[in-house]
Amino acid sequence: MHDFKPRDEAGAELRAAESAVEPGLLVEERRRRICDLLQERGRVTVVSLARRFDTSTVTIRADLAALERAGALVRSHGGALLPRDGLDQPLTVKETLHHAEKVRIARIAVSLIRDGETIILDSGTTTAEIAKQIREAPLQSVNVITNALNVATLLASAPMVRLIMPGGILRRESNSLSGHVGEAALAELRADRLFLGADAIDPTLGVMTPHLPEAQLNLKMMEISRQVVAVADSSKLLRRNISLIAHVEQLHMLITDSAAPAAAVDELRRRGVEVLLA
């Protein structure tokens, strides 16, 4: 009944004498060969690479993950492809830092979003990841308010998103707009949920940022939102910074990763913040 048809790619590749076995290579060596093969054929599969280099598939997956981080390929279930020029080229250094955590955090954040809601996405790499995942989420329609240029660009290609920007003056460090122009525009809007990208969180004080105008804008964002959700990988906990955006009491939820220090998590929960660990 369940007549599953296995992809017989192994056979396809074996027919050629080109799939010679190359065991006993150094790590870098092997990765270079993977890149070569990819250039040559346009695609590689985990299984065929494991066979060729006589390693486990786990090792190959690690290689592919590393090469993807380096931008040499695009991962796909079961294998990898050459990156297609154009779309996802702009990868900054910061984006790769704690990237896996951010992806998990973003996944949880997106799962909170219901159809028809209005959400606010603050600037930051974690919120940018949320934007990426919204694009691929099974949502019919969402209103997104954002002050971040990169978030806006990401969502510009998501047809189900009604995108609203409050405007302002660009601050390059965060790729986001701030200033009284945007604050005035925000005052006229209302949102269901705010995803606040935190630079630093202290469990006894609250969310902090190094930039004052952005702090003010964030304050406005909080005022017009029913629920405030901070998103931050665990490296941000117990850090401090110049200006306080929100007291702990104003925070409804924090999504962080499981490497978060237990003391910080406990303290936050004691103060009424719902903490989710990705």
Next chain:
Amino acid sequence: MHDFKPRDEAGAELRAAESAVEPGLLVEERRRRICDLLQERGRVTVVSLARRFDTSTVTIRADLAALERAGALVRSHGGALLPRDGLDQPLTVKETLHHAEKVRIARIAVSLIRDGETIILDSGTTTAEIAKQIREAPLQSVNVITNALNVATLLASAPMVRLIMPGGILRRESNSLSGHVGEAALAELRADRLFLGADAIDPTLGVMTPHLPEAQLNLKMMEISRQVVAVADSSKLLRRNISLIAHVEQLHMLITDSAAPAAAVDELRRRGVEVLLA
């Protein structure tokens, strides 16, 4: 309304050569191929794709749903079409259309800009080219106001630019923000020069655009600018469109290319518009 009934499927054998089967692909790979096929033929059907990739129609439907979410196509009963005015391909096509002319036009436009000035860049491919060249121009500091997302992204990497966005709701066809939010923000600003990207110019009427909210925003832009400069390659002259942005009399200057019809140029000059030919 959308008819995908494969009535010409009778000649299936004729097309057998061109619709080769491609089984055993990675997910991403298959989706890329679907995009390619769509570009190539303008339309794809669920059934034909399922046959080609040797999968079930359910799988194809999932692919099409994912691609639609990503904005690569528009779903319709039985198949999918290229997005009518989407930004993925059409934008790149549009970008290369009359590209050489746009570059020359932009060069002249940038030469008008003086250090310390405040300029407004409207949305459009020509104004985007102006943004590109501003990045490389020998300017110390310029204030740029723009409602276009792609222009903003281009200028985000230009340190000498103080970038201001009025905000608004995204219109995907032009990658730009409009709406009363932005108009209110604009009202508080003043600019030396407005570079208006025209969709259509009629020498007796003025500058026209197909989108009403954008027309209103453009009107506000004109009100706060000392000088109004329209930029448009010659293919835009003598064209007409729905809503009128500006009468000829409100226009101070037009920069276009030398292929502009002499009659149109003469008429514009007679009415007091300074016309520069790139």
Next chain:
DNA sequence: AACCATAATCGTAAGGTATCGAAAGCCACT
């Protein structure tokens, strides 16, 4: 024109296999 019958297509669910990531252990080499 409104109507219905029929067939194509749709979305969702249930179930199966392949692949995945995380964790723990192995081993050679400093």
Next chain:
DNA sequence: AGTGGCTTTCGATACCTTACGATTATGGTT
């Protein structure tokens, strides 16, 4: 003892299938 590179193990996902009831397009009939 510590480290880097690898493996095996195992529960969790991703992908794809068939099945089935709901929805939509088509073409003939009233």
